[in-house]
Amino acid sequence: MSLLRTRKGRRLAVVLLGLMGLGSATGLALMAFSDTLVFFVTPGDMVENPPPAGRSLRLGGLVENGSVVRDRRDGKPVARFRVTDGRAAVDVEFAGILPDLFREGQGVVSLGTLRPDGSFLASEVLAKHDETYMPKEVAEALKKSGQWKPETGQAPPAGTWNTLSPRKSGG
Amino acid sequence: MTHLPYVAASYALALVVGAAFAVDAWLRVRRAARRLEAIDPRRNREPRG
Amino acid sequence: MSPASGRSLHRFANPGRFLRISGRVLPFLAVPALVLTLGGLAWGLFVAPADYQQGDAMRIIYIHVPAAWLASGGYLGLAICALLSFVWRHPLADLAAVEIGPVGAAFTALCLATGSLWGKPMWGAWWVWDARLTSVLVLFFLYLGHIALVRAFDEPERGYRAGAILALIGVVNLPIIKFSVDWWNTLHQPSTITVTGAPSMHVDMLWPLLVCVLGFSLGFAAVVTARLRAAVMERRIRGLLLAQAQGS
Numbered sequence: 001m002s003l004l005r006t007r008k009g010r011r012l013a014v015v016l017l018g019l020m021g022l023g024s025a026t027g028l029a030l031m032a033f034s035d036t037l038v039f040f041v042t043p044g045d046m047v048e049n050p051p052p053a054g055r056s057l058r059l060g061g062l063v064e065n066g067s068v069v070r071d072r073r074d075g076k077p078v079a080r081f082r083v084t085d086g087r088a089a090v091d092v093e094f095a096g097i098l099p100d101l102f103r104e105g106q107g108v109v110s111l112g113t114l115r116p117d118g119s120f121l122a123s124e125v126l127a128k129h130d131e132t133y134m135p136k137e138v139a140e141a142l143k144k145s146g147q148w149k150p151e152t153g154q155a156p157p158a159g160t161w162n163t164l165s166p167r168k169s170g171g
Numbered sequence: 172m173t174h175l176p177y178v179a180a181s182y183a184l185a186l187v188v189g190a191a192f193a194v195d196a197w198l199r200v201r202r203a204a205r206r207l208e209a210i211d212p213r214r215n216r217e218p219r220g
Numbered sequence: 221m222s223p224a225s226g227r228s229l230h231r232f233a234n235p236g237r238f239l240r241i242s243g244r245v246l247p248f249l250a251v252p253a254l255v256l257t258l259g260g261l262a263w264g265l266f267v268a269p270a271d272y273q274q275g276d277a278m279r280i281i282y283i284h285v286p287a288a289w290l291a292s293g294g295y296l297g298l299a300i301c302a303l304l305s306f307v308w309r310h311p312l313a314d315l316a317a318v319e320i321g322p323v324g325a326a327f328t329a330l331c332l333a334t335g336s337l338w339g340k341p342m343w344g345a346w347w348v349w350d351a352r353l354t355s356v357l358v359l360f361f362l363y364l365g366h367i368a369l370v371r372a373f374d375e376p377e378r379g380y381r382a383g384a385i386l387a388l389i390g391v392v393n394l395p396i397i398k399f400s401v402d403w404w405n406t407l408h409q410p411s412t413i414t415v416t417g418a419p420s421m422h423v424d425m426l427w428p429l430l431v432c433v434l435g436f437s438l439g440f441a442a443v444v445t446a447r448l449r450a451a452v453m454e455r456r457i458r459g460l461l462l463a464q465a466q467g468s
Contacts, residue, residue, distance in 0.1 A: 011307045015388060026392045030403075038405040039350035060405060099344030101273065109407055126343045131409040133278055134422040135269035158420035173275035174341045181334045182265065185283040188330050189257065189439060192323060193250075196446035203453035210460050 040109045044087030051114055059092065059120055060109040060128065061085040068104055083108060083120070094122040101127035130155070235452045238312060242445050249442035256435030263428035271425075280338040282429055286436035287331035291359060292394055294324030294440060295387075298366065302387035305380055312448075314380040315455070317387065318370050319447040323440060325363035332356060343407060351400035352408035355393060362390040 003009040030037065040060030041051075051057050060083070067082035078095045081104075092110055102108060107128030112121045132155040139155075142148040147156045155161075264282030271278035298320045304313035335353070336346045347353065370383035401410045413419045419426055 008307055015303060015307060019388065019391065022389060022392055026396075030396070034404070037351050037403075039348065039407055040405050042405070060407075099342070101342050101344075124345075126345050126348065126407060128407055129273060129342060129409055130420075131412040132420040133271050133274075133281070133412065133425050135424060136272040137269075138422055139272035155420070158418040162418045162420070162422065173270075174277035177337045177341050178265075178276055178279050181280045181283050181337045182261065184333055184337075185261070185287070185330060188326055192326060192443045193439070196443050196450065199450040200446050200453070203450045203457065206457050207453045207460075210457065210464075 042085035042087070043083055043090045044085045046090065046114070047088040053116060054113055056111065056113050056123075058109055058111050059083055059090060059122075060107070061090075063102070063104050063106055063108050064089055065104045079125075081108075083110070091119040092122050093119060094125050096123075096125070098125055099127040101129055132158070134161070235312075235456060238452060239449060242449050246442060246445050246449070249438050249445060253435055253438035253442050256431050257439055258435075260428050260431035260435050264425075264432060268425050268428045269422070274342055277338060277341045278425075280334050281425075282432045284331060284334040284338060285429060286433045287327045287334060288356070289433055290436055290440050291324060291328035291331045291356065292397060293437070294320055294327060295359060295362070295390065295394060297444075298324060298363075298387050299391045302384035306384040306388065312452075314376075315451045316444070316448055317366075317380070317383060319451055320444055321363055321367045321370065321383075323443055323447070325360065325367060327436075327440065328356065328360040328363055332360060345407075348407050350406040350408055351404045352397070352406045355397045355400050358393055359390070359397060362386070362393060366390075 003013055040058035042061050043059065046059065062084055064082040064084045067080075069080045071078045071080070073095065076095055077097060078093065079098055080091065080093050082089045083092050084090075092112075094110065094112075102125065107130065109126045109128055110120065110122035111124040111126075115121055134155070138161065139148070142156060142161055147160060261282055264279055268279070268282075270276050298317055301313040301317035301320065304310040305317055332353075335356075339348070340346050366383050366386050369386055370379040373379040373382070400406060401408055412421045413426075421429070
C-alpha cells in the first residue's frame with residue numbers, strides 16, 4: 001500500500017485506524033449503557049419495566065391537561081398532577097414550590113420514588129421546555145386560528161408558521 | 172423585564188470574557204512586535220507583519 | 221497525500237508570509253466581529269420580542285447558542301490543527317493548536333455558565349447530569365487537558381505531539397454532544413435550528429441570533445489569529461535570543 005511507504009502516510013494511517021477503533025469502541029459502549037444514559041424514564045417505560053419499589057428515579061413526560069390540583073398541607077403547597085407520554089400516565093404528588101414554567105401541557109421531569117399503589121412521590125420537579133421560540137402575539141394568533149391544538153400542548157410544526165421574512169408590523 | 176438578574180449576568184459575563192481575550196491578544200501582539208523590532212537583525216529588510 | 225500538496229500546505233508555514241497575510245486579514249475579522257457582536261447582542265436584548273413562554277429569560281440564547289457553537293467548532297479547529305501537526309508536522313498548526321485551546325475553553329465555560337443562568341429560572345435547577353450537559357462538561361475538561369498537556373514538557377515538540385493525540389481522541393465527543401438530545405432523554409431541549417427542517421424559532425428572534433453567531437465566530441477567529449501572530453513573533457524572539465547567546 002502506497003500510503004504506508006512514507007512516514008507521513010504511516011502517521012495518517014495510525015490516526016485513521018485509531019479514530020476508527022476509538023469511534024467503534026465508544027459507539028458500542030454508549031449502546032451498552034444506553035439505559036443509564038437517559039436522564040428520565042417516561043410513564044410508558046415505567047409500565048413496561050416497573051422499577052423496584054423505593055428506588056429513586058426520574059419520571060418525565062407532559063403534564064396532562066386538567067389534571068393539576070394545587071392544595072396546601074401544614075401550610076406548605078402540595079401539587080397533584082398526572083404525567084403522560086401518550087402511552088401511559090402516572091399520578092404524581094409533590095410538596096414544594098413548582099418552577100415558573102410548570103403548566104398543563106408542558107414537559108416536566110420529577111425525581112422521586114414509585115409508591116406501591118402505582119403513584120409517584122416527587123421530591124423535586126423540573127420544568128422541561130421545547131425548542132420552539134416565538135413572540136406571544138404569534139402564539140396567540142396560532143391558537144386563535146386553530147392551528148395550535150391546546151389538547152396536544154405542542155406547538156404546530158415550524159414550517160407551518162415560520163416564514164423567513166420579517167413579520168409585518170402587528171404580527 | 173422578567174428574570175432580569177439572570178439575563179444581565181449572562182450579558183455581563185459575555186462582554187467581560189470577550190473583552191478580556193481581545194485586550195490580552197492585542198497587548199501580547201504589541202509586546203511581541205516591539206520586542207522583535209528591538210532585536211531583529213532583519214527588520215530593515217523584511218516588512219514588519 | 222502527494223508530495224505536491226504536502227509542499228503547498230507548508231507554504232503557509234513560512235512565518236514571515238504568515239505575519240504579512242494575517243496582518244492584512246486581521247482588521248477584516250476584528251472590525252466586523254465587534255460591530256456584529258455588539259449589534260446582535262443589543263438587537264437580541266432590546267429589539268427582539270420576548271418568548272411566549274419563557275419571557276425575557278430566553279434572551280440568554282443570544283449568548284448561549286453562539287458560545288455553544290464555538291465550543292464545538294473551536295474544538296473541531298483544534299482537532300484539524302492536531303491532525304496537521306501529528307501527520308504533517310506543520311509548525312504553524314502546532315502553535316495554532318496551543319492558541320486555540322484557551323479561547324475554546326473560555327467559550328465552553330461561557331456556554332456552561334449561561335446555560336446555568338438560563339436553567340435556574342426556567343428548569344428550576346442550575347445543573348443536571350443529563351447527556352447534553354455532561355458531554356459539554358467533558359468537552360471543557362478536554363480543553364483543560366489539552367491546555368495543560370501542551371505546556372507540560374520542557375521540549376515543546378513533545379507537548380505538541382501529546383496534545384495532538386489528546387485533541388484527536390476527544391473528537392469522538394463532538395457527535396455525542398450534537399446528537400445527545402436526540403439519542404437519549406435529556407432535560408435539555410433538542411436543536412431549534414436543524415439542517416433538514418424549518419427552524420422552530422420566529423424570524424424576529426432568528427435574525428439577531430444569526431448575527432450573534434456570525435459576530436462571535438469572527439471574534440473567535442480574530443482572537444485566535446492575533447494570538448497566533450504573537451506566538452509566531454515570540455518564537456522568532458526566542459530563536460534570535462538563542463542565536464545571540466550562542467554567537468557571543
